[in-house]
Amino acid sequence: MVVKTLTGNYAVAYAVKLARVNVVSAYPITPQTTIVEKLSEMIEKGELNARMIRVESEHSALAAVYGAASAGARAFTATSSHGLLYMHEVVWWAAGSRIPLVMAVVTRAIGPPWNIHVDHQDILDQRDSGWIIAVAQENQEVLDLTLQAFKISEDPRVYLPMMVGLDGFILSHTTAPVDIPDQELVDSWLPPRRQPYIIAPESEVVMGNIAPDEDHFMMRYSMAASMEAAKKVIEEVDREYGEIFGRSYGGLVECYKCEDAEYFVVIMGSWAGDAKKAVDTLREQNVPVGVVRIRFVRPWPREKLLEILSGAKGVLVFDRAVSMGSTGILFSEVAQTLYPLNISLKGLVAGLAGVDVGPSRIEAEILKFIKQTEEGAIYTPTEWILPEKYAGRYPSSPKEVIAK
Amino acid sequence: MNVNSKPVLEEPKTVFFAPISHPSPGSVGKTGTWRTHKPVVDLDKCTGCLICWLYCPEDTIIRLENDKVSIDYEYCKGCGICAHQCPFDAIQMVPEG
Numbered sequence: 001m002v003v004k005t006l007t008g009n010y011a012v013a014y015a016v017k018l019a020r021v022n023v024v025s026a027y028p029i030t031p032q033t034t035i036v037e038k039l040s041e042m043i044e045k046g047e048l049n050a051r052m053i054r055v056e057s058e059h060s061a062l063a064a065v066y067g068a069a070s071a072g073a074r075a076f077t078a079t080s081s082h083g084l085l086y087m088h089e090v091v092w093w094a095a096g097s098r099i100p101l102v103m104a105v106v107t108r109a110i111g112p113p114w115n116i117h118v119d120h121q122d123i124l125d126q127r128d129s130g131w132i133i134a135v136a137q138e139n140q141e142v143l144d145l146t147l148q149a150f151k152i153s154e155d156p157r158v159y160l161p162m163m164v165g166l167d168g169f170i171l172s173h174t175t176a177p178v179d180i181p182d183q184e185l186v187d188s189w190l191p192p193r194r195q196p197y198i199i200a201p202e203s204e205v206v207m208g209n210i211a212p213d214e215d216h217f218m219m220r221y222s223m224a225a226s227m228e229a230a231k232k233v234i235e236e237v238d239r240e241y242g243e244i245f246g247r248s249y250g251g252l253v254e255c256y257k258c259e260d261a262e263y264f265v266v267i268m269g270s271w272a273g274d275a276k277k278a279v280d281t282l283r284e285q286n287v288p289v290g291v292v293r294i295r296f297v298r299p300w301p302r303e304k305l306l307e308i309l310s311g312a313k314g315v316l317v318f319d320r321a322v323s324m325g326s327t328g329i330l331f332s333e334v335a336q337t338l339y340p341l342n343i344s345l346k347g348l349v350a351g352l353a354g355v356d357v358g359p360s361r362i363e364a365e366i367l368k369f370i371k372q373t374e375e376g377a378i379y380t381p382t383e384w385i386l387p388e389k390y391a392g393r394y395p396s397s398p399k400e401v402i403a404k
Numbered sequence: 405m406n407v408n409s410k411p412v413l414e415e416p417k418t419v420f421f422a423p424i425s426h427p428s429p430g431s432v433g434k435t436g437t438w439r440t441h442k443p444v445v446d447l448d449k450c451t452g453c454l455i456c457w458l459y460c461p462e463d464t465i466i467r468l469e470n471d472k473v474s475i476d477y478e479y480c481k482g483c484g485i486c487a488h489q490c491p492f493d494a495i496q497m498v499p500e501g
Contacts, residue, residue, distance in 0.1 A: 072411035097423055098416070157417040194414040197424055207424045219421040229418045 006178040008171030011139045012078065012104045012164070013038035014178070015146035017048045018186045019102075022073035025053040025064040029083040030116050031168040032106040036078055058083035062090040062103070069094075069101045070199040070207065074150065076101075080168060081108035081122045088126070094161045095130030096219065097207055098226075100153040100195055101161035104146065107135070107269065108168040109353040117354025118168040120269060120321040124297065124329045126163065130223045132230055133298040135165035137254075137272045139176040142166045144247055145295075147186065148237050154194045155237075157229040167270040169354070181245050189244055227299040234296060252301035254293040257283060258308055261290030263370055265362070266305075266334050267318040268294040271351060275318065277359035282366060289366055294330065302337050314344035314373040316366060320351045327382040335381065344373035350385035357385060430479065435462070439482030441497040443475050449494035456486035456495060 006014065012035045016024070024043070026036035042048040053064045058079050065075035079087060084105055094101055105123045109115040123133060132152060136142045142164070149162040166172055199205050211219075235251035242248030256276050258264070265275045272293040282289050292308055294301070309315055315338065319328025326332060331347030338345060346369050351357045365385070372378050383396045395401060416422075425431070452471035464476040465486060475486075487495040 074411075098420070156414045159416055159420075191412075193411040195411055196414070196416050196420065196422055198411060198413060204426050205424050206427050209425055211423065211425075215421060219423055222419045222421045225419045226416075 001182055002180050003177050004180060005175045006139060006143075007034065007173055007175050008136075008139045008142045008166045009034040009106065009173065010038050011143040011178050012146050012166070013042065014180050015143045016076045016102075017042050018147055018181065018183060019074065019076075019150045019190060020187075021048070021050050021076045023051050023053065023065055023068040023075040025055055025061045025068075025075070025077045027055050027058050027061040027077075027079070027083065029058070029080045031108060031172045032078045032080040032083065032104070034172070035104055035106070039076075058086040059090060062087040062094065065101060065103075066090055066094045066097070066099060069099045069195070070097065072193070072195065072198045072200065074154075074193045076103065078104035078106065080106040081110055081116075084122045085110065085125065088129075091126050091129045091131065093208070095223065098159045098196055098223075099161060100150075100159060100193070102146065102149040102153055103161065103163050105163050105165045106168050106172045107165050115353045116168065118170055118270070118320070119352045119354065120165070120319075120329070121352070123163065123165045124321045127298060127329070130160060130227075131298065132158070132160055132162040132227075132234075132296070133165065134162065134296045135167075135269050135294070136171065137270055137293060139171055139174075140178050140247065141249060142171060143178055143180070144241065144245070144249070147181075147190070148241055150193075151190055151237050152230065152233055154191075155230075155233045156194060156196070158226055158233050159196050160223065160226055160230065165269070170270040179245075179247075185244060189240075231299050231301070231303075234299075249295060252296045252299070252304050253308070254291075254295055255308060256291040256293065258290035258292065260288060262288040262311075262313045263366065263373075264290050264292050264309060264312050264315050265318065265366060266292045266294065266315060266330060268297070268330060269320060271318070271320070271357060274357065274359045275362050278362040278366060281359065281363055287367070287370070289370075297330075297333070300333055300337070305334070305337050306340070309338060309343070310341060312341075312343050314346070314369060314377070316369045317345075317347045318351075318357075318362070319347060319349050322349045322352070322382075331381060342377070344369075344377040344379070346372075346378060346380040347382050348385055349382060355387045361385065434478050435481050436476075436478045439480065439500055441482045441484060441499055442477065443480065443482070443484065443486050443495045444498050445473055445475065446494045446496070447472055449492050451492055451494075453491065455489050455491060459485050459489045461485065 464480040
């Protein structure tokens with residue numbers, strides 16, 4: 001084990017190297033580029049025995065590793081924002097083909113207007129595709145999740161590709177000390193690549209041709225079953241990783257000061273750190289609040305959330321992505337999960353395009369929500385925390401704009 | 405040395421419908437019944453250039469030992485590409501029935 005100060009992007013690259021991938025494809029996009037840049041350097045220096053494929057677009061970047069993976073290679077690529085949207089068709093091909101594959105997504109806003117800062121609109125746009133989708137909070141977790149992604153994706157109970165999300169710039173370009181596990185230990189923990197079929201010149205297998213409607217239907221059904229199975233695999237991998245490498249994160253969700261909490265913040269990504277800081281301050285004032293950090297959006301941790309939140313008085317969801325014409329994306333997921341419970345529920349859309357929301361603002365929103373709930377349970381699907389520059393000039397609910 | 409370079413085939417452990425197939429002749433039935441016109445080869449005109457054999461999208465041109473050709477009528481769908489491509493007018497499309 002060795003500790004280095006690494007950016008989130010370099011943490012991804014070190015994990016990919018430890019996983020001994022065979023093929024990397026690369027197409028640059030901010031803020032992803034330094035991942036494949038670092039991997040290219042590792043390959044050039046002979047530290048990683050892999051083939052680097054430079055492609056002409058992100059559509060090809062994913063197609064290249066999807067093809068390599070179908071042929072039996074452990075393969076990896078990375079992207080962000082518009083690059084991910086350009087890949088979208090191949091995202092579905094890879095999942096539907098049941099080909100294990102790992103991709104890092106450095107989360108970034110989608111234009112127009114052009115913007116390179118963090119929100120979760122890009123990665124959540126892939127929500128329904130059949131990829132396992134996880135989002136990290138900090139750089140150490142980025143490395144650990146990327147490494148675990150290979151094991152989860154290649155598990156015969158799963159056989160689905162996996163995306164590892166890390167927040168643009170806040171993680172991707174910020175350095176922090178990161179424990180890099182020993183190669184020998186990783187080799188003994190991560191088995192050789194497994195997959196359900198291999199497409200090679202000598203194998204008489206055709207993938208993706210037209211199938212009867214009923215068989216197409218059942219392929220969707222079998223993906224849903226594997227997503228359910230993945231929940232158990234994710235928890236298992238998190239546990240055994242903890243035993244071997246000393247770090248566990250709680251599997252599908254991380255609970256922070258949940259034990260005796262009555263109110264909960266549900267949040268995902270790097271700003272969960274701000275939420276934890278807000279909770280620390282409120283705990284000093286004996287406010288019974290905890291943080292539930294969503295680590296895996298897919299499979300959605302329904303059972304675990306019901307277990308954690310069943311005794312809650314209120315749940316406040318922070319969303320860094322919105323479904324236009326509806327609510328924040330995490331909010332709709334949380335709301336359908338908590339339907340059997342009769343608790344106060346509120347969704348906040350904030351932090352889009354990297355607009356900063358610090359611990360003090362989160363603290364204030366928690367206190368406001370508790371006060372509202374104490375006057376009677378509320379159900380507020382969507383309110384927006386407007387940037388300081390515009391706050392006060394516009395109502396916090398887009399609905400009120402119409403009312404005026 | 406890359407220790408993980410050899411992938412392992414392992415059966416999925418959940419309900420599994422893979423989007424793959426193993427192609428074999430006639431896996432969707434005898435497509436010869438789809439034909440409205442059938443290609444008929446005039447072996448006197450055929451020079452053995454094999455243009456039709458290259459162009460047939462269904463692999464139903466049978467290459468004979470002298471490189472002249474005959475048709476596999478069990479699977480030929482009667483698309484007529486062979487007749488269209490033949491530079492020697494050696495294939496005629498004849499109505500079925």
